[in-house]
Amino acid sequence: MRKRPPIVTIFGHIDHGKTTLLDTIQNIKITEKEAGGITQKVSAYEIEYKGEKITFIDTPGHAAFEKLREKGAKIADIAILIIAADEGIKPQTIESLELIKKHNLPFIVAINKIDKPNANPEKIKKELSDLGVIVEDWGGDIPAVNISALKNIGIDDLLELILIMAEMLELKYDENKNGEGYILETIKDPKRGILAGCIVLDGKVNLGDYIITSSSYGKIKFIENPFGKPLKYAEPSSPILLGNFENLPIAGELFKIGNKDSIEAIKEELKEAELSFRKPIIIEVPEATMEISLIIKADLIGSLEGIEKLLRKIAEEQKMNIKIIKRDLGIVTTEDLKLAKNTNSIIISFNLKNPKSIYEEIQTLNVQLIDVKIIYELEDILNEIVQIKKTRSSEKGKLEVLAKFSKTSTKKTIGGKVIFGKVSLNDRVLILRENSIIGRGKVISLEANKVPVKEVTEGNLCGLIINTKTDIEIGDILIFP
Incomplete structure (x- = not known):
C-alpha cells in the first residue's frame, strides 16, 4: 500500500470566496472564465506544496456530489468551510456545515476576507460556537485559520493544516490493482467525442485501458x-479528463478499469452494486443454529465484495444465518449507529478513518463496532x-x-487491573478501544506481584503478555470470553 494525496473539497456560502481561494492556491484566474464569476461546474485541481500533492474539488452543490452523498460514497477526505469575515454565517454556510456533519468529514474553518475593514473573525467564532462548532483557540477541536484569498494572507497556514490532517488520516492506495474512481462531469466535445472529468480513488489508470x-x-x-x-497514466487522488466513451456516462457513477473482454461483466457488477447498495442481504445456511445482524461500511466496492464473500464462508463454517442490514461506502455515520441500535446489529468498519465523535456516540448508544483494516x-x-454467542456466555x-511495556510484532x-470477574493464563481476549473491537489475542504469560500465576481475580493488578498483532494502548479494555 502506498500513500496517496488528500482530496479536499471547499464548502461555503455563495461569494464567500471558494473559487477565489482556489485561484490563489493555483495562481490561475479560474473565476474570470466562469459566467458571472460564480462556478457553474465541478472542477478539480491538483497542487504540490512542500513536496506533497493536494487535490482540491470546487463543489457548487453539483448533481454528481448529491448522488455520491446519497450513496454514502467518500470522495473528499477533508472539507474546508469558508466563511467571509465581514458577513458571518449565512444560510448556505449552515447548509454546508450540516452536509459536513452528516457525512462526518474532518474539516477546517477558513475565515476569509480578513483584509476587509469590517472583518471580525472573533464574531465568526462566536457564531460557530452557537452552532456547536468550537474552534481550537476557543478550547475546541476544530482547526481554524484566518485568510484573505484575494491578498494571499494565511494560505500557507491553511495548506499546512491540510497536510497535518492528511497525515493523521493515513490515506493509502493499492498500486497493483486496476484503477477505480468516480465520474465528476461529462462533456460532449464536437471534435474529440464524449469525455469525462474523473477522480481516481484507487489503483492506476493507463492509456489504452478500458x-x-x-x-x-x-x-x-x-x-x-x-x-x-497529456498523461500516460493517472494515480490516486488525481483529477483527470479522459476519453472516449461510447455514450455519455452519468455524473456520480463509479468507474472501474478493465479490458475489452471484461466490459459486460464489470457493467453488470456495477449495475448490481448500484441497485443493491442498501438492500438487506440474508445469508442462509441449512440447519443454522443462530443468527447475527451486521451493518458494513467500507472504503471501496471491492472491500464490500470481499467482506460479503468472507461472511458467506463464516456462515457455512459456523452453521449460522447472517443478516446484512446495510452495506455502504464511506465512514460510519450517526444514522448507522441509530440503525445498529434499533436492529441490534454489529457495525463493521473496514479500512476507514472514522471521526472521534463517532466513537463517543458508540459509547453513548452502547452499540458494538468492529474496526479493522485487514480482512483476516x-x-x-x-x-x-x-x-461467544454460541456458548451463550457473557465475558468471564x-x-x-x-x-x-515492551512489544514485538506478535507479543x-x-x-x-481486573475490573470484572477473573483473568486466566491461556484465556482468549478481545481488545476494545472506545467500545470498538480492534483486535484479538491470547494470554501467554500472567503475573501478580511479579510472580507467575494461573489466574487473577477482580480488583487486583497484574502483568500480562498478550499474543496479538494489535497494538494495545493505555485505556484499552480487554474482554475475556
Whole structure:
C-alpha cells in the first residue's frame, strides 16, 4: 500500500470566496472564465506544496456530489468551510456545515476576507460556537485559520493544516490493482467525442485501458491533467479528463478499469452494486443454529465484495444465518449507529478513518463496532464473537490497561487491573478501544506481584503478555470470553 494525496473539497456560502481561494492556491484566474464569476461546474485541481500533492474539488452543490452523498460514497477526505469575515454565517454556510456533519468529514474553518475593514473573525467564532462548532483557540477541536484569498494572507497556514490532517488520516492506495474512481462531469466535445472529468480513488489508470461504468464504457485514448497536459497514466487522488466513451456516462457513477473482454461483466457488477447498495442481504445456511445482524461500511466496492464473500464462508463454517442490514461506502455515520441500535446489529468498519465523535456516540448508544483494516483480522474477530454467542456466555473477565511495556510484532507486554470477574493464563481476549473491537489475542504469560500465576481475580493488578498483532494502548479494555 502506498500513500496517496488528500482530496479536499471547499464548502461555503455563495461569494464567500471558494473559487477565489482556489485561484490563489493555483495562481490561475479560474473565476474570470466562469459566467458571472460564480462556478457553474465541478472542477478539480491538483497542487504540490512542500513536496506533497493536494487535490482540491470546487463543489457548487453539483448533481454528481448529491448522488455520491446519497450513496454514502467518500470522495473528499477533508472539507474546508469558508466563511467571509465581514458577513458571518449565512444560510448556505449552515447548509454546508450540516452536509459536513452528516457525512462526518474532518474539516477546517477558513475565515476569509480578513483584509476587509469590517472583518471580525472573533464574531465568526462566536457564531460557530452557537452552532456547536468550537474552534481550537476557543478550547475546541476544530482547526481554524484566518485568510484573505484575494491578498494571499494565511494560505500557507491553511495548506499546512491540510497536510497535518492528511497525515493523521493515513490515506493509502493499492498500486497493483486496476484503477477505480468516480465520474465528476461529462462533456460532449464536437471534435474529440464524449469525455469525462474523473477522480481516481484507487489503483492506476493507463492509456489504452478500458474505462467502464454501469451505463457506459470506452477505450482510453487520451488522459489529461486539469490544465490540458497529456498523461500516460493517472494515480490516486488525481483529477483527470479522459476519453472516449461510447455514450455519455452519468455524473456520480463509479468507474472501474478493465479490458475489452471484461466490459459486460464489470457493467453488470456495477449495475448490481448500484441497485443493491442498501438492500438487506440474508445469508442462509441449512440447519443454522443462530443468527447475527451486521451493518458494513467500507472504503471501496471491492472491500464490500470481499467482506460479503468472507461472511458467506463464516456462515457455512459456523452453521449460522447472517443478516446484512446495510452495506455502504464511506465512514460510519450517526444514522448507522441509530440503525445498529434499533436492529441490534454489529457495525463493521473496514479500512476507514472514522471521526472521534463517532466513537463517543458508540459509547453513548452502547452499540458494538468492529474496526479493522485487514480482512483476516475481521475473520478472527467475527469467529470469536460467534463462539461467544454460541456458548451463550457473557465475558468471564474484564481488564483495564493501565501501562504498556515492551512489544514485538506478535507479543505485547502490558499491566492492568481486573475490573470484572477473573483473568486466566491461556484465556482468549478481545481488545476494545472506545467500545470498538480492534483486535484479538491470547494470554501467554500472567503475573501478580511479579510472580507467575494461573489466574487473577477482580480488583487486583497484574502483568500480562498478550499474543496479538494489535497494538494495545493505555485505556484499552480487554474482554475475556
